[in-house]
Amino acid sequence: xxxxxxxxxxxxxxRLILDPAAPAARHAAVGNASAxxxxxxxxxxxxxxxxRVSLLTRPRGNAFTEGSRExxxxxxxxxxxxxxxxxxxxxxxxxxxxxxxxxWPGVETRFPGSFGSAFMYFMTPRTILFREEHSPRVLVQRVxxxxxxxxxxxxxxxxxxxxxxxxxxxxxxxxxxxxxxALESVHPGESVATIRAATGFDFDAAEAVPETPDPTEAELAxxxxxxxxxxxxxxPEFCARVFGRKHAA
Amino acid sequence: xTPIPLEAMAASVPDGAMLALPPDYSxxxxxxxxxxVRRGARNLRVLGVPITGYVTDLLVGAGCVAEVESSAVTxxxxxxxxxxxxxxxxxxxxxxxxxxxxxxxxxxxAEKGVPFMPLRGVIGSDILAHRPDWKVAPNPxxxxxxxxxxxxxxxxxxxxxxFHAVMADAHGNVWVGRRREVATxxxxxxxxxxxxxxxxPGNMLEDERxxxxxxxxxxxxxxxVAARGTWPSGLLDEHAADAAHLAEYARLAKTEExxxxxxxxxxxxxxxxxxx
Numbered sequence: 001x002x003x004x005x006x007x008x009x010x011x012x013x014x015r016l017i018l019d020p021a022a023p024a025a026r027h028a029a030v031g032n033a034s035a036x037x038x039x040x041x042x043x044x045x046x047x048x049x050x051x052r053v054s055l056l057t058r059p060r061g062n063a064f065t066e067g068s069r070e071x072x073x074x075x076x077x078x079x080x081x082x083x084x085x086x087x088x089x090x091x092x093x094x095x096x097x098x099x100x101x102x103x104w105p106g107v108e109t110r111f112p113g114s115f116g117s118a119f120m121y122f123m124t125p126r127t128i129l130f131r132e133e134h135s136p137r138v139l140v141q142r143v144x145x146x147x148x149x150x151x152x153x154x155x156x157x158x159x160x161x162x163x164x165x166x167x168x169x170x171x172x173x174x175x176x177x178x179x180x181x182a183l184e185s186v187h188p189g190e191s192v193a194t195i196r197a198a199t200g201f202d203f204d205a206a207e208a209v210p211e212t213p214d215p216t217e218a219e220l221a222x223x224x225x226x227x228x229x230x231x232x233x234x235x236p237e238f239c240a241r242v243f244g245r246k247h248a249a
Numbered sequence: 250x251t252p253i254p255l256e257a258m259a260a261s262v263p264d265g266a267m268l269a270l271p272p273d274y275s276x277x278x279x280x281x282x283x284x285x286v287r288r289g290a291r292n293l294r295v296l297g298v299p300i301t302g303y304v305t306d307l308l309v310g311a312g313c314v315a316e317v318e319s320s321a322v323t324x325x326x327x328x329x330x331x332x333x334x335x336x337x338x339x340x341x342x343x344x345x346x347x348x349x350x351x352x353x354x355x356x357x358x359a360e361k362g363v364p365f366m367p368l369r370g371v372i373g374s375d376i377l378a379h380r381p382d383w384k385v386a387p388n389p390x391x392x393x394x395x396x397x398x399x400x401x402x403x404x405x406x407x408x409x410x411x412f413h414a415v416m417a418d419a420h421g422n423v424w425v426g427r428r429r430e431v432a433t434x435x436x437x438x439x440x441x442x443x444x445x446x447x448x449x450p451g452n453m454l455e456d457e458r459x460x461x462x463x464x465x466x467x468x469x470x471x472x473x474v475a476a477r478g479t480w481p482s483g484l485l486d487e488h489a490a491d492a493a494h495l496a497e498y499a500r501l502a503k504t505e506e507x508x509x510x511x512x513x514x515x516x517x518x519x520x521x522x523x524x525x
Contacts, residue, residue, distance in 0.1 A: 057274055060486055067429030068299060072350035076369055104379060105344045110334045113321030118348035119370035149373035155396035156372050
């Protein structure tokens with residue numbers, strides 16, 4: 001059975017969610033640009049683990065009834081355990097740039113803007129960073145501007161940091177104590193050398209880095225079955241492209 | 250309550266006004282925005298609550314906007330907002346970058362009539378470095394000897410809240426369902442202008458099931474009927490967004506010339522707009 005790259009990434013994110021060393025995840029919230037993280041969260045639940053999954057843009061049966069501020073109020077109280085963020089640029093200290101490049105506020109390239117990142121990154125016990133494009137353009141030594149900082153000085157209220165960065169080429173683990181990424185696994189066809197070549201920031205790596213495991217048969221069956229069913233209405237383009245399933249609108 | 254014509258509603262928005270708008274996935278006043286383009290509005294200050302998209306890109310492209318404050322401007326699945334992006338890069342508009350909960354918090358301060366409210370996070374973000382109106386102060390309730398800097402954002406009182414609603418009743422109450430961010434905008438703004446699909450008889454506040462999704466006429470200055478007023482966005486569970494149209498907009502608006510074609514086709518003279 002051919003494994004789609006998106007399925008491999010979803011399974012890799014699911015393993016990070018279930019990492020016993022990470023803070024417990026009871027409630028994960030997922031934004032609209034995050035189809036693969038949504039699939040990962042739903043996979044974790046389909047595997048039998050109790051996880052509340054709030055898909056922010058779910059068109060029907062959405063859990064939020066107080067408007068778009070409710071997510072942030074929940075996160076402010078510590079009721080969201082896990083969130084996903086990306087960025088136009090991500091640097092070696094896990095700083096995120098969703099603003100742009102060149103002079104402020106993005107004279108060279110303008111990205112859409114910071115959304116809730118400058119708040120959510122501080123408020124959840126952990127964040128999984130996700131960006132499919134893995135290139136020196138995205139993964140830079142130092143972001144041009146900081147939407148949300150990777151670490152904060154002592155005394156600044158912060159519940160957590162990035163746990164990991166998952167890309168189309170590899171999984172990096174983040175170490176907030178030294179504000180550096182370490183290469184955890186490489187997807188098939190990649191090596192430490194190819195990752196170094198595609199990454200603008202310096203990172204730690206053992207001499208031999210394992211390959212990101214394939215999703216199991218059981219995981220693939222769940223992704224293509226109940227997980228797809230549940231995300232079909234919220235992420236129709238993704239489900240059509242990856243699972244070949246059409247949502248009857 | 251007597252609805253006013255859409256064009257009269259657009260005419261009541263003065264040049265230079267701060268206009269607070271909900272996001273594309275909420276109840277954006279797209280028909281009103283097209284009417285504002287037709288009336289040639291100028292120097293609007295747009296506030297995205299907490300983000301904005303098609304409406305703002307359209308207004309920016311048509312030269313109606315001097316300033317945008319938002320946490321993001323995006324067409325979502327259809328990509329970056331092309332006219333907004335071009336205007337920022339060319340320095341044609343002032344961009345005041347924010348983060349979603351800061352905008353909600355500033356409006357909640359206005360709802361309560363207090364001058365500011367605190368918000369966690371944000372310290373260390375370059376957004377803060379470019380917001381001289383935001384302050385960081387020590388938490389006055391921190392334990393003795395404990396350092397606890399916290400962000401304070403000033404209340405935002407928009408001149409005008411503008412959004413679409415499913416219906417208005419004979420008393421001028423409007424029903425928005427669970428899209429409560431538009432209620433926050435209405436509570437915080439000086440004036441609230443609402444377009445609706447239709448007007449129903451009676452008083453929705455007397456219906457226990459409808460009342461929690463209502464915004465009371467206390468806040469609503471004027472209502473105009475604009476069927477499919479959120480198009481090309483969707484409308485709650487009634488219809489989905491017109492993804493093909495948004496993709497066409499995104500493609501045309503890549504260039505100034507394409508954007509003018511879009512205006513000619515869909516905003517200035519299109520038969521689809523005749524009812525407006």
